[in-house]
Amino acid sequence: xxxxxxxxxxVAAAALIAVGMYNALVTxxxxxxxAWSQIDVQLRRRYDLIPNLVETVxxxxxxxxxxxxxxxxxxxxxxxxxxxxAQGEADNVLTGALKSLFAVAxxxxxxxxNQNFLMLQEELAGTESKVAYARQFYxxxxxKFNMRQQIFPSNIIANMFGFKTREYFQIEDEVAKxxxxxxx
Amino acid sequence: xxEQISRNKWKSxxxxxxxxxxxxxxxxxFEYVTGWGKGGLVLAVLVAMGSAAxxxxxxxKIVLGxxxxxxxxxxxxxxxxxxxxxxxxxxxxxxxKCYVIDDTAPNAFAAGRKPETAVICVTTGLLExxxxxxxxxxxxxxxxxxxxxxxxxxxxxxxxxxxxxLLSDWMLRSFMWGGGGRxxxxxxxxxxxxxxxxxxxxxxxxxxxxxxxxxxxxxxxRKREFxxxxxxxxxxxxxxxxxxxxxxxxxxxxxLEAANKxxxxxxxxxxxxxxxxxxxxxRLFSTHPPIEERIAALEKM
Numbered sequence: 460x461x462x463x464x465x466x467x468x469x470v471a472a473a474a475l476i477a478v479g480m481y482n483a484l485v486t487x488x489x490x491x492x493x494a495w496s497q498i499d500v501q502l503r504r505r506y507d508l509i510p511n512l513v514e515t516v517x518x519x520x521x522x523x524x525x526x527x528x529x530x531x532x533x534x535x536x537x538x539x540x541x542x543x544x545a546q547g548e549a550d551n552v553l554t555g556a557l558k559s560l561f562a563v564a565x566x567x568x569x570x571x572x573n574q575n576f577l578m579l580q581e582e583l584a585g586t587e588s589k590v591a592y593a594r595q596f597y598x599x600x601x602x603k604f605n606m607r608q609q610i611f612p613s614n615i616i617a618n619m620f621g622f623k624t625r626e627y628f629q630i631e632d633e634v635a636k637x638x639x640x641x642x643x
Numbered sequence: 644x645x646e647q648i649s650r651n652k653w654k655s656x657x658x659x660x661x662x663x664x665x666x667x668x669x670x671x672x673f674e675y676v677t678g679w680g681k682g683g684l685v686l687a688v689l690v691a692m693g694s695a696a697x698x699x700x701x702x703x704k705i706v707l708g709x710x711x712x713x714x715x716x717x718x719x720x721x722x723x724x725x726x727x728x729x730x731x732x733x734x735x736x737x738x739x740k741c742y743v744i745d746d747t748a749p750n751a752f753a754a755g756r757k758p759e760t761a762v763i764c765v766t767t768g769l770l771e772x773x774x775x776x777x778x779x780x781x782x783x784x785x786x787x788x789x790x791x792x793x794x795x796x797x798x799x800x801x802x803x804x805x806x807x808x809l810l811s812d813w814m815l816r817s818f819m820w821g822g823g824g825r826x827x828x829x830x831x832x833x834x835x836x837x838x839x840x841x842x843x844x845x846x847x848x849x850x851x852x853x854x855x856x857x858x859x860x861x862x863x864x865r866k867r868e869f870x871x872x873x874x875x876x877x878x879x880x881x882x883x884x885x886x887x888x889x890x891x892x893x894x895x896x897x898x899l900e901a902a903n904k905x906x907x908x909x910x911x912x913x914x915x916x917x918x919x920x921x922x923x924x925x926r927l928f929s930t931h932p933p934i935e936e937r938i939a940a941l942e943k944m
Contacts, residue, residue, distance in 0.1 A: 497732060578721065585725025592733035595880065600735070
């Protein structure tokens with residue numbers, strides 16, 4: 460009788476631990492999804508800022524239509540990009556186009572003194588770093604999630620319920636790895 | 644970086660554990676000397692918790708009030724808000740509200756019991772004197788204090804220090820009144836020298852324990868500073884930014900008028916500028932580790 464009770468206690472404890480591990484895995488999976496959508500939120504903000512920026516610069520530098528077109532095109536491409544890799548690449552193109560836009564602005568002192576332009580520039584810089592931080596947080600969360608699935612004993616639960624490891628967000632382009640430098 | 648973070652977490656946990664053991668030893672002597680039993684401990688814990696609860700629930704408002712900090716909007720300080728929001732994303736916590744102190748001395752602190760209600764406060768001097776990477780380093784340090792629930796831990800430690808102070812105070816009083824019932828009763832039965840030695844040890848403990856409690860409390864505070872530096876660097880992935888900010892802040896000779904002894908421990912760098920180097924006793928009684936050591940730890944990452 461005593462042995463039976465002991466067995467029951469052990470089984471109950473094991474079940475409780477298993478439930479805890481399963482719930483931890485589900486929580487982490489949801490956090491990964493949330494972190495991923497946070498990147499989209501920031502990217503969307505970045506895209507929303509660009510038309511305003513283009514309009515402001517246009518008001519001072521009417522003759523640089525080539526640059527405006529490139530930025531607008533790159534933005535459209537980035538908005539419509541599907542998939543992690545395509546998104547990353549389209550974003551790099553957009554970053555390059557924006558660089559040349561700011562280089563153009565360099566030649567117009569009145570533009571550089573424009574309050575609206577300065578604000579947009581700060582907002583854009585802030586949003587760019589937020590995109591980077593959101594990606595970093597996504598990777599941190601993915602690391603925790605993957606680690607949970609690989610370490611003993613929660614790997615047993617992960618295998619049993621078919622949890623899959625996530626991929627890290629990586630930037631292949633060497634140039635894009637460094638911080639975006641806007642020269643003035 | 645990972646090692647520094649876990650090492651500092653373990654160290655502060657170890658200090659808290661040591662504190663608990665210390666309190667138990669004290670309670671044992673306390674029972675022995677005064678004969679009050681466990682009731683004394685319960686009373687001491689309740690009194691200490693009561694006084695700390697006031698601090699816990701209103702400390703952020705008091706601190707912001709004392710420091711003459713004002714809440715600012717995003718339109719007013721877009722630069723500050725962008726940095727704070729970015730690092731909140733990196734830390735995975737809601738963006739704290741921003742406060743500003745109008746003072747040219749560069750410094751910053753964080754307050755609040757939990758991430759949802761936390762605030763980050765910086766001086767206007769900090770915004771003027773640091774560049775973006777350095778500011779990000781400082782804000783990341785404060786963000787880590789919030790994320791690591793340092794206010795909560797600090798409150799716990801303050802409660803424990805309070806318990807020690809009360810117990811030792813009551814012990815000293817009971818000595819003055821000629822000791823509690825139990826001790827007298829026993830010494831009459833005459834168990835001799837060991838008895839006297841224990842009483843002497845109890846007396847020494849009663850006198851010294853508040854001092855020990857303060858030293859542990861400050862050691863915890865210093866470990867949390869190291870921890871916030873390391874996990875802040877983890878957020879920005881750029882320890883050099885914070886290192887250079889610390890150098891700039893400590894090189895700035897101007898004292899922060901709004902800070903006083905009660906709030907000094909909150910700031911990223913001691914705002915009172917009595918940085919007399921890392922000598923033995925000075926070091927035991929300082930709330931922050933020496934700047935050079937913090938910079939060295941950051942450069943090792």
